[in-house]
Amino acid sequence: MNTTISKIHPKEIKKVTLGAGAISINEIIAVSRYDAEVLFSQDYRERVNLSRSVIEKFLDEERVIYGVTTGFGSNVTETISTEDAEVLQKNIIRSHAVSVGEPLEKEVVRAIQFMILVNLGNGFSGVKLATLELLRSLLNHQIIPFAPGEGSVAYLAIEAHMALVLMGEGKAWYNGELIPGNEALEKAGLQPVSLGCKEGLSLINGSTSVTAFASLALYNSIQAAKTADIAGAMSLEALKGTIKAFDPRIHSVKRHEEQAITARNIVKMLERSEIVEKYKDYRVQDALSLRCIPQAHGAVKKVLKDAEFTICNEMNSTSDNPIIIPEDQGDALMVGNFDGTFVGIYADTMAIAMANLAKVSERRLDRLVNYHVSELPNFLVAKPGLNNGYMIPQYTAAGLLNEIRVLVHPATVDNTPTSANQEDVVSFAYFAAKKAYQISKKLEYILGLELMAAVQALDFHQPLKPSPVSQKVYELIRSVVPTVEEDRYFYPDIQFITNLIHEGEILNTVELIIGKLDW
Template sequence: MFANEISSVALGEKPVTITEFVAVARYHARVEFTESYVDIVRASRALIERFLAENRLIYGVTTGFGDNFTEVIAPGDAAELQANIVRSHAVSVGEPLSGEVVRAIWLMELIGLGKGYSGTGPDTLELIRTLLNADVIPYVPGEGSVGYLGPEAHMALLLIGEGRAWLGGELLDGAEVLRRVGARPIRFGCKEGLSLTNGTHSVTAIGVLAAHDASLAGQTADIAAGLSLQALKGTVRALDPRLHAVKRHPEQAGVAANLRRITENSPLSEEFLDYRLQDTYSLRGIPQMHGGAKRALNQAWTVVEEELDSVGDNPIIVPEDGDGIALMGANFDSTYVGIQSDAMANALTVLAKIAERRTDRMVNSNFSELPAFLAPNPGLHNGFMIAQYTSAALSMDLQGMAGPASARTVPTSANQEDPVSNAYSAALTAYRAAGKLGYILAIELLCAAQAFDLLAPRRPSPVSEAVKELIRSAAPEVTGDRAFHGDIEAIREFVRHGKVLRTVEARTGPLEC
């Protein structure tokens, strides 16, 4: 099932999948709480309130934050302490995060804090759920985080009637937003401000979106490659399963199998089976390069899904023999997601560089044996000449983004947090990288569709014809120059929302990931 086919997601009975997560964050599926979810939250809240009444020494509950952990806070100041962390930590800067990213972070907070190890109260989580289902989008500046804190604090301000948020496209102050949705500001109890700003919530949320989009782009890259292979008269002999059986990487064999299904019964492939003894690397190396990238993307999916079902808070409140204990540690660290996000950015760059090369070969008449730049009247018409420039520029952007953010660090909090994960930067980079690859694949698909028109009456495979028809539903055949920006945006949306993949899988069954 695709994410845009899910209408609601219930928290509490079973782990939330990446697809369900995206259904809420991107496609506005409603969030519901199960009875078990509410029961667990209430029990956890009762435990942390008892700890406060007993004046136990617990980080962030009866102590200050960061290097201020040595400062003891009186129980009577617990509520003020939690409001102070939210206000003082709302210091991220720059352009605001997109609505789907903010929705994703809120959903991740509901998932993580609802596991019963954080002590967050049911009223606080219910308010977040209400605002999420009402599509209230807090104004969250997106820069200046080494792993968490700043963006989450801007979101938490809204819960106490402060900050700003969008409602129905209108940017309003926090108190007015709450009034319009029929909600009231809350007063944070002990630990709630800390839990809402601390932990792996933002990094994991962005990492989930990145993993979803990267996986979808990886499968769509196989489809685009299959079309280009036919348009460039490539031989499918390089897809022989015997060739890939001796390379012990299942992803490589999977890509070759996908390409065989996409090119099956292709008159073009049959005609040009032995046109060349050996194709250029960007054609014959598709299974190897795509397969290597997919290994990294598949591993990232697994790790991100594990983190999605984890508790990333500190301290955690553990019920034990009717008494309970607060355990201080470093579950807030996002290194797992950070490293995998770096790997995703690298893998997406690999997919981009080979896709751009295939596009270049299609627009280059010396290689494609088609009219220059796929234009109907080269010289008078420029065709896809500059679209390839866009693909090249985006590919170079990705090459600059492929450096490992999780390897970088600057100490914070008076050296109490002496290394930092920098996973927030890594996750955002992977998420943005998937978006850039979507444009590169859109351009390749547009060029392949135009190449098929120019190759007529020769025909590609039936599956490829179906993809071409989808493309033509939004981008007509190029009979003269026009502004291609709208075409690229439209096909990129087809890629992003899985329409290209669904078109293929409706005829082939599920492709290999």
Template sequence: MKKVVLGHEITLDEFVSIARFGTQVEFSDEYRRRVEKSCQLVNKWIDEERIMYGVNTGFGALSTKIISADQTKVLQRNILLSHATSVGEPLEEESVRAIMLMVLQNLGQGYSGVRLKTLEMYREFLNRGVIPFAPREGSVGYLSVEAHIALVLLGEGKAYVDGELLPSQEALQKVGLEPIELSAKEGLALISGTTSPTAIGALALYDMLQAVMAADIIGAMSLEVLRGTTRAFDDRLMKVRPHPHQKNTATNVRMILEDSVLAKQSINHRLQDALSLRAIPQLHGAAKKTLFDALNTFEIEMNACSDNPVLWPDEVDGGAISGSNCDSSYVGIELDSACIAVTALAKMSERRNYRIINQHLSGFPPFLVQNAGLNSGLMIPQYSQAGLLNDMKLLSTPATVDSIPTCADQEDYVAMGYNSAKKAREIARKLEYILAIELLAIYNAHQFVESNLTPGSASTAVLERIEQSIPKMDEDTYLYPYLEILKEFIHSGEIISVVEEKVGKLL
């Protein structure tokens, strides 16, 4: 994509193209009109001396404290300084970019009263490569991470430019920008909402959706090399249990193996395969349903206003309501569910890999290497899978079931969606590695398959692509670089492109 114009609903693909791949951002005329109209409303109310939460009052439990008109700008600055308390290692560049994009989406709906000038600064940060320093630990759903990012608008805090961490004044100067002063309500608006859990969670969800499609490919290739029967993928079985994603997964496997001599010759090789092979449509399908449910929720949230308070400039006298659209339960619960779903996917991948490397189950040499004993072959990558899978199981404990009251009990319930997003990112990465290890075993197992039992064209294309970077193993070698190559093959979506060139669009 050359650019994405904000002002209409955006998709997850467009969101990731900006956050991860640096696509340029523009504002539509409608976006600008909405923002300017709501800003005019706030200025009018200030002139009328209306009392508005976060505009001329304190925040949270201090909302009963009235702030004089001449102190409104100080109030907005203070909220950023006092709320920038997340700690630890910084968020990755793409996560910070995603959060800034979510702020633009949230406040650009026209219900927040911020100035276009302020949002233009974040747009310039995205387009010019200014990445505010934002520590990743210690948020319950909003405020702290966003405050670190917003400080850079004022020339406070730190930011990366071209990979170099600089005081924000220097960072801005390096890209030709000047700090700004915040106007009424802007400090609160910039840090309120579901912006960070939605942003970080969207990146995780995108990776999970790609990984689950890659898992269909890798699962089909495991079924093929282990001489499993495709009878379990018969469409008649799918029709009597009509879950759409189960049916689509079975269709994907059949498409991938349609021209496989190996699969055709193996259809009666055994009466019934182990569940890690024959239940691919059922488990992968269930995981996909969970992820696509999450996608629907995320694309609503990405195009919504989660500010507090929310303003209505189109009403005759205007209106402002303080509620809780900033609650992160929607994205948090979806992400907790997604973590459980892909951990189940990973446990099946580990079991398939185990079957390939275990000579008693596969018929191949022990751990896919000649002269076993002197060589360990692919014994230890399965240990890595076990360790990764154990981590995933721990991270699958839902964050949203917990609640620790904050703000002198003004926030006596807390959704914890930020932690759901943070662990979803970790789980997505670990899933990619687990699938990469299974793919390495498949690749090496093919050297032991009878030459007349050729794999299908899709499998062949994947194997030939791997062969460009990874030699077949005939003795022990340094495996780490190969695991990273295969993980990137999955993470980038290239494995999906390679297969779809042969069989068409996967479902």
């Protein structure tokens, strides 16, 4: 599968049609973050209807099928009558809605809802089209189910809270107000559904929440890795680093494509810099946080590329149990496709990669504010002592980096059996993906702090001119964040710059000048 993320920014994607081909990371972001409308193709509808007709046939035949005519988990030995099939589906939603803690934020809930639509629309789950239409309407009407985000081993509880709203139960936000689920549906002109056999199980089963979190983390981390090249280039420039460390001959003798790509990005961004030209022979070699940008950033990019391939495969797969095969007379296969280990392991790996990107960014930030090595005014303020300048933002980066290091511990190596040991191996992929998402946002802050300091450091090189790329980034940041002459409240500055990273504005500014950064 070609997993290359689309060059179209998610903001520009206004509609996403399911069933028209493989879903991309950018389409998930378009729906979850930027409220793109979700549509169903005719193929999508036909697949769902065919699968539903097969499961209803199975029910009429009273076949023994897990979660349809049997109980769940270790209750698989309990037989469920045809008359109780619908009650069973309601009960699984109500009994499984037991996650706790603070509710998941809007974009996470929407990403999970979207992934449920993708998963069940593949035509191997036996759900009714009307149920998926209602779930689609929740997305398109901005109904955000209340879903506490803690206590999931990989699936079930989070999704169950969301599924309650489809039944007219639970709670949801509508027009900014948290109200009972039935009221949210009524205000949007929608009606709850009565879940039929297999539907409750399918709505909460699978790797949908894992894949949703991982997709958000992946998008953030790829954007952060590209922005890290920009921040690294500007820090190198401000710290009088030598461009000679980025000579392509160096990187041609180490067989990692991403290393050479990163070096090429740095050279392109620093072309025509008067500062770089003046100091290219200033030192024999720089500190590792500058000299090894290609090696450190390149290794992170390789991990993210591998993660992208795996996550894209998962999000276009069917992760349910049982799997309904419509061909011939039909079949129901009791399987383990709900397992999230593929994505979980890569989420843990992405966390390690992002931690490496964060640590090198924090070290560059420290060099920028530390006059012992920067050859710039102490903490980048003209009158240190009376003013603290950017002393404490480096503390913030150190604190964030500490939090990242704690979160980097892999979740997927752990195991706590559930369901009376019927589920004796548990992936814990949910927290692996969730913490990767948390780390991606902390990384954005650290990069924002580095950029804030790099821009301030460039002020002290005047009248020498930075590269045209650095100048444009400088102007973008300075449009809101003025030069620090004396201490002020820095929180708004940090938020502004970090938001520029999160929304891709800094990356877009650079790419308008030199074209797409190599990846």
